[in-house]
Amino acid sequence: MTVEAQPVGGERHRSLPTWLRAVRYYAYQYKRTWKGSVTTSFLYPVLYLAAMGVGLGSLVNKHVGVVDGLSYLDFIAPGLLAATAMQVAGNESMYPVMGAIKWWRTYYAMLATPLSVLDVLLGHLGWIVLRLLMVSVIYLGVMAAFGTIHSPLAVLAIPAAVLTGLAFAAPISAYAAAQNTDVGFTTIYRFILIPLFLFSGTFFPVSQLPAWLQPIAYATPLFHGVRLCRGLTEGHLGWQAALVSTAYLVVVFLVGCWLAERSYAKRLVV
Amino acid sequence: MVARQLVKRFGDFLAVDGVDFEIGKGESFGFLGPNGAGKTSTMRMIACMSPLTSGTLRVLGMDPATDGPKIRSRIGLVAQEDTLDLELTVLDNLMIYGRYFDLPKKVIRERAERLLDFAQLTERAHDKVDPLSGGMKRRLTIARSLISEPDLLILDEPTTGLDPQARHLLWDRLYRLQQEGVTLVITTHYMDEAEQLCDRLVVMDHGRFAAEGAPRQLIEEFSTKEVVELRFRSGEHEDVAMRLADVAERAEVLPDRLLLYTTDGDGALAEVHRRGLSPESSLVRRSTLEDVFLRLTGRTLVD
The missing domain is CATH 3.40.50.300 (P-loop containing nucleotide triphosphate hydrolases)
Structure with a gap:
């Protein structure tokens, strides 16, 4: 670190990009709560995989045999990885965004410094990337302990889970930045996150749904996240499916970013 | 800037x-x-x-x-x-x-x-x-x-x-x-x-x-040197203001008090008493920016 890196005059050497300074703030904040957060990230997969994968799985395996060619544990573990990424991203993009505007006014503190509205948004999303990385790495570790990883490609399930989370974080942030109360958040949980969690191929193949519901399931970002994660940990992902699902998630993320930038600017710059 | x-x-x-x-x-x-x-x-x-x-x-x-x-x-x-x-x-x-x-x-x-x-x-x-x-x-x-x-x-x-x-x-x-x-x-x-x-x-x-x-310049320009604040029973201020119109350069009626703008506050207050008026309370003070504001806008700063 150079001592002559003084800010006076606005010119200094090797300065950190402004949006990363916002990420650094969240990291600083996280130091206060990281223990509880890491414990949850660890317990969640352990509990789910034990109850659903092993417990319920033994019944499924006994009566149905394999699900899409996989044991039930192997089937739901990567599905839950993607679903967890969605939930973490959703949680981090609702109350934290509205609160940073209405309650703690964190965004306004940032905007009084050299940070711009885009920096504030990218800082928020950048922090979510770090949170998703943490959660996915831990999840993958637990999956390994349960013996459900069957391909070296499984490492790629980490970026796949991060991308899945981002495809939710960006549009939900756009929505949250426009809210004055939390009423809408309950709606998002009830009508988007929970239904997707249950019906996007996480717990059973989408082909089990009534024919008219299947196209809807295929159109959800979580379906594509699940497909990527499952294909990668089990090593059966075709390159076409990989390409389509990745592209789909990237598009949802970018459209979400565009909406969020507009929503943030509308709320914060008046 | x-x-x-x-x-x-x-x-x-x-x-x-x-x-x-x-x-x-x-x-x-x-x-x-x-x-x-x-x-x-x-x-x-x-x-x-x-x-x-x-x-x-x-x-x-x-x-x-x-x-x-x-x-x-x-x-x-x-x-x-x-x-x-x-x-x-x-x-x-x-x-x-x-x-x-x-x-x-x-x-x-x-x-x-x-x-x-x-x-x-x-x-x-x-x-x-x-x-x-x-x-x-x-x-x-x-x-x-x-x-x-x-x-x-x-x-x-x-x-x-x-x-x-x-x-x-x-x-x-x-x-x-x-x-x-x-x-x-x-x-x-x-x-x-x-x-x-x-x-x-x-x-x-x-x-x-x-x-x-x-600040001083504004006070000199828009107000007088001193102000007499008089408090009468509510509702009486308008009436009293009319009777004292010639005592001060300017009088201002507020809901709770009457302000007399003058160069000689003590003199004006003495004149008020000489005319047989007995306010519930009175205060002679220097002009402030509040008076400037009142003069310019007809309203007080903090409601």
């Missing part, structure tokens, strides 16, 4: 209606006016947090529309509502804020030590912000805005909601900054604050400037 025909419009509402001003380096400049006068909107434009509807503005010689981040790196903002992180400690608040300016930790620690001393918060450095008093939080906000050693400090109603003791302490700190050559831009609806802190000020009402000048 130069502003020409500065306009801020929110939909149909014209918050700032074409104002012009210039503020020199090292000057302490005030915007005095009631709530809703357009002070905060003007501050937010100066702080490059709110785009102009029209007009031109140069802050530190730069254009906020294109050089916002660069200007903000050289100004300190004390917003009307605190934006402190209540869950973090006093020192952490300085640290995270300094880090937004990308100051090295070592530099922040050195400055924080001085600033906490300046803000009389050294003993609370490692306490959380949440339980601090309103005055302490304001002082911390000011200390935080100084972490980047700004050339220009913008304070939007710095002492609103504070008790008199906390206000005086804060004024003393701001006075010191002024002595150190920091340019101060202050909004307030307290006339005593404006008189204490500002070299020059504008009286703002309905988005326009009603007057501009040094």
Whole structure:
């Protein structure tokens, strides 16, 4: 670190990009709560995989045999990885965004410094990337302990889970930045996150749904996240499916970013 | 800082209606006016947090529309509502804020030590912000805005909601900054604050400037040397004002009192008594900016 890196005059050497300074703030904040957060990230997969994968799985395996060619544990573990990424991203993009505007006014503190509205948004999303990385790495570790990883490609399930989370974080942030109360958040949980969690191929193949519901399931970002994660940990992902699902998630993320930038600017710059 | 025909419009509402001003380096400049006068909107434009509807503005010689981040790196903002992180400690608040300016930790620690001393918060450095008093939080906000050693400090109603003791302490700190050559831009609806802190000020009402000048100069121009405040039973003020019209240069009736503007307060009060009037209470005082404001707008500053 150079001592002559003084800010006076606005010119200094090797300065950190402004949006990363916002990420650094969240990291600083996280130091206060990281223990509880890491414990949850660890317990969640352990509990789910034990109850659903092993417990319920033994019944499924006994009566149905394999699900899409996989044991039930192997089937739901990567599905839950993607679903967890969605939930973490959703949680981090609702109350934290509205609160940073209405309650703690964190965004306004940032905007009084050299940070711009885009920096504030990218800082928020950048922090979510770090949170998703943490959660996915831990999840993958637990999956390994349960013996459900069957391909070296499984490492790629980490970026796949991060991308899945981002495809939710960006549009939900756009929505949250426009809210004055939390009423809408309950709606998002009830009508988007929970239904997707249950019906996007996480717990059973989408082909089990009534024919008219299947196209809807295929159109959800979580379906594509699940497909990527499952294909990668089990090593059966075709390159076409990989390409389509990745592209789909990237598009949802970018459209979400565009909406969020507009929503943030509308709320914060008046 | 130069502003020409500065306009801020929110939909149909014209918050700032074409104002012009210039503020020199090292000057302490005030915007005095009631709530809703357009002070905060003007501050937010100066702080490059709110785009102009029209007009031109140069802050530190730069254009906020294109050089916002660069200007903000050289100004300190004390917003009307605190934006402190209540869950973090006093020192952490300085640290995270300094880090937004990308100051090295070592530099922040050195400055924080001085600033906490300046803000009389050294003993609370490692306490959380949440339980601090309103005055302490304001002082911390000011200390935080100084972490980047700004050339220009913008304070939007710095002492609103504070008790008199906390206000005086804060004024003393701001006075010191002024002595150190920091340019101060202050909004307030307290006339005593404006008189204490500002070299020059504008009286703002309905988005326009009603007057501009040094506090003393404005008082001389728009008010008399002394004021007699008389309190009668409610409802009697109008009546009494008519009977005393020739005693003072000007009389002003407020809901709870009658003001007589005159060069000789004691003489006027004696005349009131000589005419057989006995107010419930009376006070002779010097004219203040409050009187200037009343004269210019017909309204009091703090309702």
